[in-house]
Amino acid sequence: MKTVVKTNEPAILSNKNKFSFKKMDGNILRLLTIMFTLLIVASITKPDTFLSLANFLSMEKQLVEYGLMAIGVGIAMIAGGIDLSVVYIANLSAIVAGLFMQKFAIAISGPEQILFIVLGIILGLLTGVICGLFNGFLIAKLRVPAMLATLGTMQLYMGIAIIITGGSIVSGLPLPFAQLGRTNVFGIFTLSFIVYLVIVAFVAYYIGKTKYGLKLYLLGTNEKASRFAGIKNNQIIIRAYMISGVIAASAGLLSLARINSAKADFGSSFVMLTILIAVLGGINPDGGKGKIVGIFLATIIVQLMSSYLNMFPQISNFYRDMIWGIALIAILIVNYTLNKKSEAKLMRLTSQ
Amino acid sequence: MNTFTSKSVKKLATRPEFYVFIIILFLSLFIQAKSGLFFSNNNIVDLLRSMTVPLIYAICAYLGFVSTGPDVSFPLIAALSGYLATQFVIVTGYSGPIFVVFLVAILGGLIMGAINGFIIAKYNFPSLIVTLGTTSIFSGILLGVFEAGRIKLPESMIAFGQKSLIEVTNAETGLGSSLPMTFLIAIGLYILTYLFLNFTMAGRGVFAVGGDETSAERAGFNVKKIRFGVFTVNGGLAAIAGVCYSVESTYFLPTEFAGKEMIVIAAVILGGTRLMGGVGTLTGCVLGTLLLTIVTNSLILIGVPIYWQKFIIGAIIIVGTAISVIQISELKGFRRGRRKKVGVA
Secondary structure (H helix, E strand, C coil), X not given: CCHXXXXXXXXXXXXXCHHHHHXXXXXXXXXXXXXXXXXXXXXXXXXXXXXXXXXXXXXXXXXXXXXXXXXXXXXXXXXXXXXXXXXXHHHHHHHHHHHHHHHHCCCCCCHHHHHHHHHHHHHHHHHHHHHHXXXXXXXXXXXXXXXXXHHHHHHXXXXXXXXXXXXXXXXXXXXXXXXXXXXXXXXXXEHHHHHHHHHHHHHHHHHHHCHHHHHHHHHHHCHHHHHHCCCCHHHHHHHHHHXXXXXXXXXXXXHHHHHXXXXXXCCCCHHHHHHHHHHHCCCCCCCCCCCHHHHHHHXXXXXXXXXXXXXXXXXXXXXXXXXXXXXXXXXXHHHHHHHHHHHHHHHHHHHC | CHHHHHHHHHHHHCCHHHHHHHHHHHHHHHHHHHHCCCCCHHHHHHHHHHHHHHHHHHHHHHHHHHHCCCCCCHHHHHHHHHHHHHHHHHHHCCXXXXXXXXXXXXXXXXXXXXXXXXXXXXXXXXXXXXXXXXXXXXXXXXXXXXXXXXXXXXXXXXXXXXXXEEEEECCCCCCEEEEECHHHHHHHHHHHHHHHHHHCHHHHHHHHHHHCHHHHHHCCCCHHHHHHHHHHHHHHHHHHXXXXXXXXXXXXXXXXXXXXXXXXXXHHHHCCCCCCCCCCCHHHHHHHHHHHHHHHHHCCCCCCCHHHHHHHHHHHHHHHHHHHHHHHHHHHCHHHHHHHHHHHC
């Protein structure tokens, strides 16, 4: 409740939404506090390694992939579902694009090569859309619970990726595409990070400010109410999973450019990490709550934490898994108690 | 008499187990026709042998689905408690009855299961998210804190693993195989689970809670207690599977456990367990596990590359869930109602 004082401004701006505004900003504020605390602690304890350009560049590169996937998971969660298949959609899209480029764009050069690379990227994104469409179809039309549907498609997409590659790694991409992953803008931003920022900004606008976003939140809060309000639930759900799919595909393409290869089971540990980020960002797994900006901040927090832990050689990577697991459950519990508290407050307010 | 049998046949034909059985029958005949090696005594024994651990896992997945939802933490609970039991024997130099080794593992498993159960029952979080989280924690403890690597099992455990129930050799090919004692453990666990689920009030409660939480609560079942119990027991079962698995391979292999959950879940779905809770039989679990074991063991025999496996597992999960969802909605008459409306519009 410390946040009340600091969030006066928006509260005055819109008296109508006073309550919800305070709460949302509280979450963002909490995330910002955690982020800056981490930043300061890391800078003080490890000034020479942490505060270097190389470190920031590598952080930018790493967070982009799971940051994008977490946004996909977050959109599905806002719609009241979950998308466990994002990691494998990303891999499948990267593999499809990679194989296409290998086949058509490697022997030629000049503008023709660029054309085929662009076609490859489009094909990869299209794969993501189709995968998302299939998820949405299962969830909206067949009414399979999102968790089980995406648990199945997760295996399915991995299976398809293994089948088309024969289980091997796709590598050796055309040079211009691989260079995309190495390009820096102004020397301090990687190109992939800029792409990431653009996607975050676009999705934050699309989910936060448009009619579609409003419908999505309504659907996530109460499916029945949104149906009775005349909203075509199926369309909203299918579109949500398609967006999630295409974002995952872009994550896959960025990782394809970065590491210059793709594999069917790359980044399996991201499944839990993306859920952790979404939940940390204030998305409620029950649906209807949370903001994309929150996911963005949570991604940065997780990356800061991860890079900071990396600076202690005695802490192995396996410890990181453990920390993410504990963090996920702890955040779930904290959010649960906070929600309970605010609900109780609401009850008190309305009963007076 | 005549009508009675036709009725029971009809009843049988509506159950998924029946179809799984038919598929198993045809598949085994097909493999036999193609390779001629299926109905040899050593192949059957091999099949039973490789089924042992998945069978125990299947109980975990089954109990999870019937009462609450997916449980994906059992392979890592198996790994961690298997490690604890192995370390116990190595550190203390214990060489008494193997029973005690199992007890140590089960104790560890029960504690880990109780953590799952506590979080899921107390806060009512989705079981998949919680068990994903705890999987990560257990894996971190096993590989990070304990820094477990490949360990050769102590003699007493190996001796138990090599005790065989039946030993056969194929007269034609000269290949021999043996059925380890662990198979008996799996069968024993199935009998115990069957008795518990069907003849105790708590056992019926497991189905009631999964079928409809509110109704179960009104009927006087303690929903939270039952869910806590189920996940705790799952931990214990997984621990037994963990020791069985290590004993079979004579090494403790910490990285071999993870990732086994999906195939078990697919097997349980194949056996007709409804993923939304409340419906499913142990017979189905056995048949589903048998079918998937045959499929994975014999994919090469019938000329399908092994890398189709993941695809098949995914397809089974999707189709299985979709079928049960459609069945439920037809039961409630949702679909028909919606179709009519569309026609009018």
